[in-house]
Amino acid sequence: MYRFVEHTAELELELEEESAEGVLLEALRAFAELTGRGRGALVERPVDVEAPDLPMLLAAWLEELLFLAETERLLPEDAELSVRGARATGIVRGRRGSPRPLVKAVTLHRLRLRPDNGVWRGRVVLDV
Amino acid sequence: MSELVRVDEWTWEIPASARDDMRVPARIFADEEILAEIAGDLSLDQLQNVATLPGVTGAAIAMPDIHQGYGFPVGGVAATELPDGVVSPGGVGYDINCGVRLLALPISERELGPRREALVHEISRAIPAGAGKHGGVRLSDEHLDAVLRDGPRALPDVRPDDIERTESEGRLDGAEPAAVSERARLRGRDQLGTMGSGNHFVELQEVAEVLDPVAARAFGLAAGQVTVLIHSGSRGLGHQVCTDYVKLMDARLAAYRIHLPDRQLACAPASSPEGRRYLGAMAAAANFAWANRQAIADSVRRAVRTVLGDAVAAGTEQVYDVAHNVAKVEVHGGKRVCVHRKGATRAFPAGSEEIPERYRDVGQPVFIPGSMGTASFVLVGQPGALERSFGTTCHGAGRRLSRTAARRRVHGSELRRELEARGIVVRCPSPKGLAEEAPLAYKDVDRVVRVVERAGLARRVARLVPLGVVKG
Numbered sequence: 261m262y263r264f265v266e267h268t269a270e271l272e273l274e275l276e277e278e279s280a281e282g283v284l285l286e287a288l289r290a291f292a293e294l295t296g297r298g299r300g301a302l303v304e305r306p307v308d309v310e311a312p313d314l315p316m317l318l319a320a321w322l323e324e325l326l327f328l329a330e331t332e333r334l335l336p337e338d339a340e341l342s343v344r345g346a347r348a349t350g351i352v353r354g355r356r357g358s359p360r361p362l363v364k365a366v367t368l369h370r371l372r373l374r375p376d377n378g379v380w381r382g383r384v385v386l387d388v
Numbered sequence: 389m390s391e392l393v394r395v396d397e398w399t400w401e402i403p404a405s406a407r408d409d410m411r412v413p414a415r416i417f418a419d420e421e422i423l424a425e426i427a428g429d430l431s432l433d434q435l436q437n438v439a440t441l442p443g444v445t446g447a448a449i450a451m452p453d454i455h456q457g458y459g460f461p462v463g464g465v466a467a468t469e470l471p472d473g474v475v476s477p478g479g480v481g482y483d484i485n486c487g488v489r490l491l492a493l494p495i496s497e498r499e500l501g502p503r504r505e506a507l508v509h510e511i512s513r514a515i516p517a518g519a520g521k522h523g524g525v526r527l528s529d530e531h532l533d534a535v536l537r538d539g540p541r542a543l544p545d546v547r548p549d550d551i552e553r554t555e556s557e558g559r560l561d562g563a564e565p566a567a568v569s570e571r572a573r574l575r576g577r578d579q580l581g582t583m584g585s586g587n588h589f590v591e592l593q594e595v596a597e598v599l600d601p602v603a604a605r606a607f608g609l610a611a612g613q614v615t616v617l618i619h620s621g622s623r624g625l626g627h628q629v630c631t632d633y634v635k636l637m638d639a640r641l642a643a644y645r646i647h648l649p650d651r652q653l654a655c656a657p658a659s660s661p662e663g664r665r666y667l668g669a670m671a672a673a674a675n676f677a678w679a680n681r682q683a684i685a686d687s688v689r690r691a692v693r694t695v696l697g698d699a700v701a702a703g704t705e706q707v708y709d710v711a712h713n714v715a716k717v718e719v720h721g722g723k724r725v726c727v728h729r730k731g732a733t734r735a736f737p738a739g740s741e742e743i744p745e746r747y748r749d750v751g752q753p754v755f756i757p758g759s760m761g762t763a764s765f766v767l768v769g770q771p772g773a774l775e776r777s778f779g780t781t782c783h784g785a786g787r788r789l790s791r792t793a794a795r796r797r798v799h800g801s802e803l804r805r806e807l808e809a810r811g812i813v814v815r816c817p818s819p820k821g822l823a824e825e826a827p828l829a830y831k832d833v834d835r836v837v838r839v840v841e842r843a844g845l846a847r848r849v850a851r852l853v854p855l856g857v858v859k860g
Contacts, residue, residue, distance in 0.1 A: 266790045268429050268456040312639055315651075323631060330624050331574050360818070364586070365482035365627045368634060369458030369652035385458050387482045387627070388586055388791070 262290040267385065271363065272370070275382035280314065280343045283373060283382040284321050288336050288352070291325050291363075294386075298335035298357025305334060305354070310347040317346045318373040318382050322366045328352065329359045363388050392416075392423070392432075398843040399776075401447070402436060409649060410439040415447040417777070417843045422452050425788050425831065429456040437649045438466050442657075443473020445725060449777050451732050452839040453786025453831065457481075459652030462731035463786055467778045468658065470717065470724045474646070475663045476655035477633040477670070479728035480715050483584075484629060484670055485677035486621030487555075487711040488755045489685060490766070493692065494703030496612040497594040497855065503695055505813045508592055508856030510691035511616075512815035515590060515684055515858065516582040524581035525683055532573060535580065536565040539675035540682035547706075550682065552744050554709040555734060558678035560716070564668025568625070569632050572669075576625025576676060581683030583620050585860040587825055590688065591617045591757070592813070592856040593764065603750040603768045603849040607707050615852055616704075617764060618684050619757060621713065622677035629673045633666040658726050667715070674714055681709055707766070708744075708753040710734060712783040720778050727778045735769030735781035735846045743769075754846050758785050758833035760825050760859070761807050764852045765837050772844025781846040785833040794829035795820060813856035821859060 265272045273290050277283045309324050311317040328334040335357045341350035363386040372383040391406040395415075400423065402414040414435040416423070426432065431454050438460055439448035445467050454463035459478035468474050493500075500507070516524055525543075527535060534542035539558040540551060551557050583590065595613045598604045609615070622629075637654040640662055641647075646655065656662040685706065693701035715728045736743050736752045743752040754767040762785070773779045789797070800819025803826050807814050816822045840846050 264792065266792060268431075268790055269462055269787050270458060271791070316635070316638075327571060327575070327628075364584075364624075365631050367458040367478070367482075367652050368638060368654065369478075369650060371651060387458065 262286040271386040271388050273384050273386060277380050280373065280380055281341045283318065283380045284341055284343065284348055285339060287318060287322055287382065287384070288325060288339055291322060292336050294363060295329050295335050295359040296357070297337065298355030300355055302353055302355060303334060305352045307352050308349045313346050314373040315371045317348060318384055319366045319368060319371055321348055322384060325352070326363060326366065333357060335359055398839050402432065404439065407436055410436055412439050412444050413447045414439050414450070416450045416454065417839055417845065418452045419835065419839055421835065422831065422839065426454060431456045431461045434459070434461040435464060437653060438464055438479070440649060441466060441468060441474055441476060441653065441655060442646055443468035445469045445473070445723065446778070449780070451782035452836045453731070453782040453784050455787045457730065459650055460728070460730040463782060464730045465728065465732045465778055465780045467720060467725040467727045470726055471659040472657045473726060474655035475658040475666060475715055475726050476653050476728060477630045477637065477666055478652045478654060479730055480630065480670060481713040481730050482627040482630040483621035483713055484626035485674035485711045486713045487677065487681065487709060488757060489618045489681045489709035490707040490755050491616040491685060491688060492608050492705050492707050493614040493616070493700060495614055495696065495700055497614055498612065500614050504592070504855050507691060507695045508813040508815055508858060510695050511590055511592070511688055512858040514687040514691045524579050526578040527580060532577060533565045535676055535679045536568060536672035537563050537675065539678040543679055543682055546682060550685065550706045553706045554678055555711055558675070558682070558709070560671035560674045562668055563671035563675050564665070565672050567665045567669035568629055568672050572625045572628035572632065575628050576623055579623040579625065580680055581687060582623060583684065583860045584623055585821065588620045588860045589760070590684065590858045591854050593617060593852040593854055595850050596763065596853040597851040599851065600768065600847060600849040606747055606750045607753050607766065607849065608705055609707065609766065609850050616688050617755060617757060617852070618681055618688065620681055620684060622673045623680060625676050626673040629669045633669060637662055670715060674711065678709065710754060718779065720774065725778070727780070729780055731783050732780045733783045734779055735767070735773040736779050737769045737771045737774060754781055756782060756784060756833065756837055759827040759830035760857055761812060761827050761854060762833055765833065765848055766850040766852065767837065767846035768849050770844050770847050773846060776843065777845055781840045782836055785830040785836055787829055788831050789829040791824040794826050795823045797828060798823050798826045812854050816859035825859065
């Protein structure tokens with residue numbers, strides 16, 4: 261699951277799932293809520309995101325989605341991902357469209373992705 | 389808050405002894421109400437975190453529009469002593485050289501009359517808005533390099549007086565287009581001349597009150613005059629430059645033996661290869677932002693020409709253009725320092741060689757946008773800014789409610805009706821976006837400006853009220 265928590269100026273996103281892959285997929289769904297849906301045929305796009313550690317992988321994953329939305333007009337709907345260490349590979353599915361007002365960037369402030377009592381918890385602050 | 393010590397009526401400090409890792413005090417310009425507003429968030433914790441940066445000198449400073457951000461609080465100022473003090477990309481922020489530009493039209497609100505709505509409509513048609521919105525000037529690789537290197541000078545037919553009346557004349561020295569990544573270039577390539585989303589806007593205004601006639605005359609402003617305030621930044625290009633260098637410096641912290649309380653404060657010595665490369669990329673992004681506001685100003689003049697004719701367009705003069713998010717090498721107290729301004733405005737006093745000759749007798753113009761539908765202010769930099777805040781003042785009213793909280797309290801459609809009932813023409817594609825920027829989401833700009841005036845940082849010159857607003 262994902263939820264946006266109160267932040268005076270930006271958007272803080274909290275995530276909780278059974279796996280690291282699950283957290284990244286929920287992050288995609290939260291991002292999709294912000295950008296809206298595209299139109300037309302479903303498009304598949306390969307992705308390969310690597311980071312120095314797990315929290316940075318969460319940030320890098322959202323940065324990749326932001327980059328695809330802003331430069332390829334790809335509004336994500338779903339993904340198939342495999343996480344090994346701090347690398348996520350797979351495909352993103354979505355449709356082309358005009359993104360609703362987007363996040364500007366993904367910050368490292370209060371960034372978190374880690375297992376905690378049997379679940380994976382993530383947190384990220386988006387600059388909007 | 390228990391460590392907060394009152395220094396004078398408008399200045400408060402948290403001593404460096406409050407935390408083991410603080411190198412300097414944290415200084416806040418505020419009144420009691422402003423302090424109460426930030427008591428529930430992380431603003432002061434974030435300011436104390438800034439006070440831990442290697443090389444930070446004097447104090448970590450917050451302006452009265454302070455609110456919780458990421459890494460630095462918004463409204464934060466920090467100077468690090470060169471050559472070895474650090475530069476922190478997060479201390480500038482993602483929207484590098486987000487800033488404001490004020491244009492003054494040679495007509496009064498009375499002369500504008502019923503053409504107000506047509507002018508706002510024409511401005512909204514002329515300027516692409518919205519996040520990631522393309523449709524701006526599409527640049528070749530060579531032209532993009534020229535913009536990154538030279539700012540507005542790289543655009544065609546730019547008026548020399550526009551350049552002269554821009555902070556740093558619209559070009560930071562040391563810009564390195566090669567230090568800007570391909571991803572940043574892709575994000576910015578066709579965004580020049582676009583406004584962006586969030587709190588970016590173009591506002592048509594009237595000078596409602598002149599408070600300092602001498603400075604107002606020097607700035608070319610008179611009561612009743614129509615003005616246009618432009619708020620935008622470096623768009624996706626700047627966002628990506630910051631992203632790239634926060635990650636680069638985060639990876640190098642251990643090599644420089646830097647320990648930070650917040651990863652977003654990632655930094656490197658300004659003299660290091662990473663620091664120098666970031667400063668080159670940041671300068672390039674800042675130049676892109678000045679070119680962006682120049683292209684938007686050109687669009688505004690085209691809209692003015694369409695609605696009000698050639699003579700009014702030709703007589704539409706730029707008052708000044710100031711950056712809100714930038715790091716600049718300056719000399720303060722005899723020291724060469726890197727001043728980070730994160731949601732803060734340079735405010736140099738009369739006599740500074742850094743400001744246009746035409747303003748040198750009165751001081752640097754500063755523009756403080758209020759929230760949508762309320763007043764904005766023109767200020768002028770004062771000597772106290774050099775003495776107390778590294779030549780800096782506030783940048784806006786400052787948020788007090790989250791976007792979610794604002795949406796819970798007001799509907800965009802209701803707000804639109806309220807503004808229109810007051811004669812303010814609104815062009816905004818998203819009711820949700822309108823609600824998020826509602827006046828109740830912001831502090832009282834009159835109070836914020838009063839604090840900086842009483843603290844001796846900047847003095848009020850004129851009060852501007854909105855006639856129409858175009859939002860991203």
